[in-house]
Amino acid sequence: MQTQxxxxxxxxxxxxxxxxxxxxxxxxxVTGTVRxxxxxxxxxLATGDSHQLVDFQTQLNHGLAPxxxxxxxxxxxxxLHHFNGFQIIA
Structure with missing residues (x-):
């Protein structure tokens, strides 16, 4: 597990x-926050294993919406930081 x-x-x-x-x-x-x-x-801020984080970055970069x-x-x-789920910070 790692945090980025x-x-x-x-x-x-x-x-x-x-x-x-x-x-x-x-x-x-993936757990963490977005703001x-x-x-x-x-x-x-994202915590997951290396494969989860690579997949996450790939989808953020290419696959969200046109x-x-x-x-x-x-x-x-x-x-390493442990988050409870993934939250949007206003």
Whole structure:
């Protein structure tokens, strides 16, 4: 298990990105949080095994919805953190 911080840039606010990310995370068994940043990016904290996290990033990058446009995902490894489920932070 590992925890990563993902900073996602592109057309990711006001298009259902957080809701879609939470749905994918729950389907894959990834726990964590997702929130909008003041600079137009989205921050995701995600915990899962390496395969879950790779699948999660792939779906965030390519498979959420045609009106969501991810330009980049910057990934930082963090110390392991245990979350209770996956939550959207307002």
């Amino acid at each position: 911080k993902l900073i996602i840039s592109g057309l990711v606010q006001g298009v259902g990105f957080r809701w879609s990310a939470a749905k994918v995370a729950q389907q894959l068994g 909008n940043c003041s600079n137009g990016q989205v921050e995701v 009106w969501i446009s991810v330009q980049a995902i910057d990934v930082t490894d963090l110390p």
